[in-house]
Amino acid sequence: xxxxxxxxxxxxxxxxxxxxxxxxxxxxxxxxxxxxxxxxxxxxxxxxxxxxxxxxxxxxxxxxxxxxxxxxxxxxxxxxxxxxxxxxxxxxxxxxxxxxxxxxxxxxxxxxxxxxxxxx
Amino acid sequence: xxxxxxxxxxxxxxxxxxxxxxxxxxxxxxxxxxxxxxxxxxxxxxxxxxxxxxxxxxxxxxxxxxxxxxxxxxxxxxxxxxxxxxxxxxxxxxxxxxxxxxxxxxxxxxxxxxxxxxxxxxxxxxxxxxxxxxxxxxxxxxxxxxxxxxxxxxxxx
Numbered sequence: 655x656x657x658x659x660x661x662x663x664x665x666x667x668x669x670x671x672x673x674x675x676x677x678x679x680x681x682x683x684x685x686x687x688x689x690x691x692x693x694x695x696x697x698x699x700x701x702x703x704x705x706x707x708x709x710x711x712x713x714x715x716x717x718x719x720x721x722x723x724x725x726x727x728x729x730x731x732x733x734x735x736x737x738x739x740x741x742x743x744x745x746x747x748x749x750x751x752x753x754x755x756x757x758x759x760x761x762x763x764x765x766x767x768x769x770x771x772x773x774x
Numbered sequence: 775x776x777x778x779x780x781x782x783x784x785x786x787x788x789x790x791x792x793x794x795x796x797x798x799x800x801x802x803x804x805x806x807x808x809x810x811x812x813x814x815x816x817x818x819x820x821x822x823x824x825x826x827x828x829x830x831x832x833x834x835x836x837x838x839x840x841x842x843x844x845x846x847x848x849x850x851x852x853x854x855x856x857x858x859x860x861x862x863x864x865x866x867x868x869x870x871x872x873x874x875x876x877x878x879x880x881x882x883x884x885x886x887x888x889x890x891x892x893x894x895x896x897x898x899x900x901x902x903x904x905x906x907x908x909x910x911x912x913x914x915x916x917x918x919x920x921x922x923x924x925x926x927x928x929x930x931x
Contacts, residue, residue, distance in 0.1 A: 659784045666788050670795035681810045683817060700900035703891040710880045712873050737869030740883075741861050747890055748857055748918075752850040755897035755922060759846060763839045767832075 692769050697761065849921045857918075886918060893919035 709732060711719050720730040735743060861868055872879040893916065896902065902923070909915045909924040916923035 656780070659780070663784060663788050663791070667791050667795070670792050670799075681806070681813070683810070683813055685817070685821075697899055699898075701895050701898040702900075703895055705888060705891065708880060708883045708887055710872050710876050710883070712876055714873075715876055737867075737872060741868065744857060744861075744886075744890070745854065747894070748854055751890070751894045751897045751919065752853070754894065756843075756846065756850070758897065758899055759843065763843070767835055767839065 694769065697765075698758070853919060853921065860917075889916045889918040892916060893922060896922050 709719060711732060711734065719732075723730045723732075868879070896906075896919070902925070905914070906916065906923050907926060909927055911927075912930075914924070915927045920927050920929065
């Protein structure tokens, strides 16, 4: 009887501690960052402007200019601006060009900041 | 009698051992939770450090970008002032000049128009030509937008 008790006690001890033999399993935690897809628009195509010709007409050369136009088969009509308006036109075009350059630069900077090439 | 005492003692012993075993198991389970928490905290700290590093890099990039844009906007102002100067330098009256020297002014205006058109092309993203890139002399540059067209040209002060 004494031996049976000993064996019983031993069996219970093994039963209770058996599950913990080998230690607890380690929990592995990892996170994977999935970057946002790139918009990747190509930069806008550069403009290719056509050349236009300015003709200066004064009261003295007007007849000659119109005669030349007619001789060249061009309608003898001109759309004119005064010297002051020519300056305004020049300034306006300069401002349009600057705005274009600024916008293009902003686009490049945004692209560089949000879509850097080295992370591709 | 003696055997009953032994029995009670054995039950007590077994209960104690079982209790101890359960306590050890609870401790192990607590330990596992604590380890997991510790790992989570360490991961969080590493991630936070990475975020801070990235933020630092971002701030530097933003500052640099702002600086570039400010330089560009100052260049714009200067370009417009230069354009005004060309029309009004030394009380110049372009209208009177056009009456006196019609042919010459027509040539100048047409050349200026071609240069201005090229400036617009470059502003829209066109590639520079070799000649534009190599231009370092005043006679070689595009006077309508030297900062844009001729990046290697340094104006005389």
